[in-house]
Amino acid sequence: MGGTPRKPYPKEVWSPAGGWWSQPKLWKRNTVIAGLGALAVVAFTFKKSAELEKRTIYPRVWIPSMMWSKQFKDNDDPYFQPPKSL
Numbered sequence: 001m002g003g004t005p006r007k008p009y010p011k012e013v014w015s016p017a018g019g020w021w022s023q024p025k026l027w028k029r030n031t032v033i034a035g036l037g038a039l040a041v042v043a044f045t046f047k048k049s050a051e052l053e054k055r056t057i058y059p060r061v062w063i064p065s066m067m068w069s070k071q072f073k074d075n076d077d078p079y080f081q082p083p084k085s086l
Contacts, residue, residue: 024030050068059066066072 050065051070053065053069054071055069
């Protein structure tokens with residue numbers, strides 16, 4: 001059962017991914033490191049976006065960003081009120 005046997009290939013082939021049938025050492029560790037790096041970039045971007053978010057018009061319906069937006073938590077602008085009717 002299974003596939004066909006591996007075919008001969010040139011030994012001088014080079015690619016960034018490691019060539020044919022590559023099994024790099026410590027691939028699990030490298031994957032975790034890359035995932036943590038991506039997570040750090042996403043977390044920083046989310047945090048910075050939440051800090052800079054400023055709405056000039058109150059949303060007509062509830063939106064998820066109201067949970068973390070400083071503007072809705074602090075009520076720093078007394079004139080920023082929800083509309084009277086939808």
